[in-house]
Amino acid sequence: MSEDALRKEKMTKIEWWKSQGIEPYGRKFIREPIVSLTAERKGQISIAGRIMTIRRHGKAAFCDVMDQSGKIQIYFKKDILGEVLFERFRNLDVGDIIGIKGELFTTHTGQLTVLVRDFVLLSKIIGTLPEKWHGLKDVEVRYRKRYLDLIMNPQAQKVFETRIKILNLIRDFLNEAGFVEVETPMMHPIPGGAEARPFITHHNALDMDLYLRIAPELYLKKLLVGGMERVYEINRSFRNEGISTLHNPEFTMLELYSAYDDYQEMMKLTEKLICHITQNIFDTEEIDFGDTKINFQSPWKKIYWQDCWKQLGINNWRDVNDVKKAFSDLHLDTEGKQDLFELLDLLFKRAIEPKLIDPTFVIKFPVETSPLAKSWPGEPSMVERFELFIGGLEVANAYSELNDPLEQKKRFEQELQRPSERPKVIDQDYIEALEYGMPPAGGLGIGIDRLVMILTGCNSIRDVILFPLLRPRQ
Template identity: 50%
Template sequence: MADTKHTDTTAADIEKLNDQMHVRREKMEQFAAAGVYPFGEKYEWDHHAADVKQAATTLETAATVVHLAGRLMAIRRHGKTAFCVLRDISGEIQVYFRKDLLGEDSYTLFKLLDIGDIIGVEGTVFTTHTGETTIRVSDWKLLTKALRPLPEKFHGLTDKETRYRQRYLDLIVNPEVKDTFIKRSKIIKGIRRYLDERGFLEVETPMLHTIAGGAAARPFKTYHHALDMDMYLRIAPELHLKRLLVGGLERVYEMNRCFRNEGIDTRHNPEFTTVELYQAFGDLEDVIAITEDIVATLAKQLYGTTKITYLDTEIDLTPPWKRMTMIEAVAEFTGKDFTGVTDLAAAQAIADELQVPYGKFDGIGKIINACFEEYVEEKLIQPTIITGHPLEISPLTKQQRENPLLTYRFEAFIYGRELANGFSELNDPLDQRRRFTAQMEERERGDDEAHQMDEDYCRALEYGLPPTGGLGIGIDRLVMFLTDSASIRDVLLFPTMKTIENK
């Protein structure tokens, strides 16, 4: 049987221990020598810190014995007494230790505690002469001895790289970070509740795809040994979800991860969360309405208002949001109007005048979109719905009857960032096959983000997809807006980071 004494040196002890860590390990051994297991057992708590504070008067009057568990965040010793700060998920509360109440042995062990240790306390509630709600500790238990000291109190953990890599430490030291992720959970629950109440069925579709489809993006490629075939981490669940509508599931949604092998910045992470939903017998207007209403509803649930502040800018999420077509938006911000432009040379001339680069094989639609991205996106601060996207950049979208160069598609922008994308889904199988064929030609010309041919999806459409409204919302960006977070890494518990060697 392996020797499990705490004094043993293991492979994890390669890192040089500093003085504080040596002292903490010595204290751990002292606990063990006194018969106290330094890494604790189950603890039956009955109150959180916030519960005690809220009901302090009642608890104090009734002399109710409360049990709490949490991490020590401050220790102020005064000989035979000590005031400490205990933090749990709900917040912090002061706890008071007295030698004459605890007894000699217990108080001697108490003096071995450090900031960062996790303990359980039992006691009654009282109010200090300064009005501070406090627990008078009658008994306590060590639940976990922390062998590493927390960052120095007044400097804290401010380096962003360290915060992202060691999120567990970030959550301990910076309470506002915890609040962000609690709000993220509420947002996700709110989206589910909103869609469930409107008859949408939550489904799960594959993460591993044989064809990287549903969006224009570079996929992560892997290999399945048993099946002897290449597979891709999904870039979008769209085509699987629409297959379900062919099968008769009229309203479906999926909230899950997607993966794109692209750049990393304040708005992009290789793995990210989206919600995609599809509504049979609906159209573009239905999903625009859902987008506006669901975002406004979430803001009201979190803050009681549809007016939020994002990076010192007030954003009014009250529906309906401002609307413009892509061509109208380009005209407003550049003075150049693509309305009626059907000649490629004319479109290229406008792009040249605006100094917007374009590819050798780009058509009018891609040029319009390039001008939009260059001159318009970052200026759409208040919530804005952009419609009328070119057919060339919308291979899965129904074509406008009144203008076949454009589609029934929209994107929602807030603070210059795309939040949502939706459209009246293309349900003509013949047109879809032609679009896939055109995309394949683009791939042959070097566009590795162009859509691949999906024969099974075309087959499914031939059985009949009802007229459908489809929508995708980026959960991470939505959480950014609703928590006033500047970077996507601030709303991901463990953002993708380049590995570094331990030193």
């Protein structure tokens, strides 16, 4: 039957309800969550939810009704309901939202069921729900009409429940640890704190271009200058780059800064934070990940970034020829890259990253790739920084924050010298803030979407974002 014809059937039913003097879109209904109902419960109960299935038997019928908390079977019986209400029942469809008053009983097969004494229509469906048995599979429709995905696929609901749980656990943990949650601008006059291309927007009254933030970092560190010693922000950043299973143009980041700490403290904090999450979500420290398992047991592995290259037979990672040789030894394509750091980055991604399944801290990076990090004591070409990898994904990035305004200015200037597709501007405002004195501090960023992916076993970022960006349909 065509979509149009199905729609017409539903419209006819809406007319029927109206002809009975009943508004098919109801109002407030006092009810209790379905999950709270137990067999011991006596007397009248009141529930509401969506009809998921109807099994009609002439003068009686069983339905399954679902609310957010759960699902229960309900029983419509003509003897009990009388002519009028039973006729109304006959004009219900799968997908309608109703409120029910009745009492509990147990069927011959032992199933807890609500005997319906009275019911009201709260919302009449016009569309048609996907098939009850196979659910909604078309991934495109699942992303475009997430509401249908949530109605039909319990796994989808579960993923987003877990996502909320993770966010709440992070907030609990950080608040407990003396951090305060702050909100800094999403619209920046100069995009900073990361290396991505920004989205550009325009403010009419001020007649100025603004950039959706690519990271909140610089503003959060201004708060350190202001004397806020432990701050965090969990919110969206925006990067105008490609879309993939690991990238959505808007994504959620946790960034936190802790005065008088350093990257070592951030490492301890990260491990404690993520273990706090896993312990509260799973009973075990080992979780399934594809064909293998991730073991979250402390202490986590720590390796030096430099030592990764030794493993690949590179004696001097600053020697481009050594690095290129490693590519050919491993039968990897350099993809036309010439820049040392681009090559190292690619090699790391191809040869190292996929092997970092259990949580692993990679420590001490070259200064060229870390313009906002404090240098390694006695080794100005390296910085106090780590990245955390879990399940072969980069999950966190942290460093001892560079708080020397003169050094910071120099770093920004050096950055300008290096080739880049993106026009760069030195953020004088940030330098000026540092000139008022920022305490030494540790800073940490965690990609929340990726963390959720790992902890829910999803292999696309679109499965953990309620409404991922898609091209509009026609």
